[in-house]
Amino acid sequence: MSAVVSTSHQPATSGASLVVHGLRRETPAPLRSISFSLESGASATLFSMDGSANAALRAIIGLESVDGGTSRIGDHELARQHNEPPMSHAECVGLLISDPVVTEGRTLAEHIAQGFGKPCSATDEGCTTTLPALIASLGFTGADSAIVDQLPLALQHRVAIGRAVVGKPALIAADDPYIHVEPRERPLLIALLQAVASEHQIGVLYATSDPQIASRSQLVYVVERGTIVKILQGTQHVQAYFGG
Structure with a gap:
């Protein structure tokens, strides 16, 4: 696998939720003109x-x-130069990491509602409509008051998915979120x-070293x-590459 992707593969802007063009750096981990669109x-x-x-x-x-x-x-520039301070882009990017970020004693509904980025109120349509529907989609019907830090790790990650999705960002960035979850439980979380x-x-961009x-x-x-x-597109190419 020595061939380099052709430089003619340029990111499109029409209808793209994410456009990456020419990202590069030397340290801490080198990047060589990363370009693509999603x-x-x-x-x-x-x-x-x-x-x-x-x-x-x-x-x-x-x-x-x-x-x-x-x-x-869209109008949100995400990448930052070395002299620029970190900024939150929570309004357009939801983040999933290997830590499901659980607060002791908080309920399932409270954890997911954090994704709104503001306190939940009885008059907020997101809290009264979107939140219950999402809880049901995640398979948690009737479990709003469950204490998340008492749930198994795989279920805590399911709650984290809800928190990332509920605010309806344009993109969810998944930075190897399931590396500490039992391998047999990862496919369900990926599919969910x-x-x-x-x-x-919502767009999803994974980064992983896990072929599964x-x-x-x-x-x-x-x-x-x-x-x-290399760019692998379609089930046939992906499965052939990973030996599936």
Whole structure:
């Protein structure tokens, strides 16, 4: 796998929820002109065995700085240069990480409602309509008052999906969120996130070193040493690459 992706693969802007162009840096983890686009409501996976995919994701959403290049969702510029301070983009990017971020003693409904970014009120349509419907979609009907820190880890991650989705961002950035979950439980979480995000027309961008996760994607960007070296599109190509 030595061929480099053609430079003619440029990010499209028409209807794209995420456009990444020419992201580069030398440290802490090198990136070599990362460019691609993700259409509104679509999903893709950045895959690497050397951590490059995760480094690229963190740079794309502005958690880590870059030397140059851009990434944006609509009018929101996500990538930041080294001299720029970190900024929250919670209004357009939901984040899933390996820690489901559970607060002791809080209920399931309270955790998910945090994704609104403001206190929930009885007159807020999101709290009265969106929240109950999402709780049902996640398979938690009747469990609004369950204490999340008492749930198994896989269920805590299911709650985290709800928190990421409920505010209806344009994109969910999933930075290897299920690496500490039992392998047999990962496929359900992957499928659940995809189903719920698709229902709300939210894009999903995974970054992972886990072939099990990458092989379930319809679009995979293979990253090596900070460079996109291969684009796999469609079930046949993805499964052939991962030996499925």
